[in-house]
């Protein structure tokens with residue numbers, strides 16, 4: 001009983017931090033990709049800054065899941081290094 005009460009207290013204390021660290025998702029339009037290598041290049045470029053990167057070659061879109069202190073602006077700035085036109089999908 002004592003142990004479970006402690007656990008609940010810890011969970012309550014940790015909750016605000018967990019909320020702060022919630023991952024953000026950036027949806028992108030990616031212009032100029034023509035093959036799998038292009039998609040791989042985008043993924044590789046964004047991999048160091050994003051927690052998870054997915055690229056849809058056919059749709060010309062991508063998704064980056066990132067955590068603070070990384071911002072959407074930083075992800076987009078990094079994305080410009082690929083040479084493709086990558087913008088935030090609205």
Ligand SMILES: [Cu+2]
Pocket residue numbers: 033034035036037038039
């Ligand atoms: Cu290509």
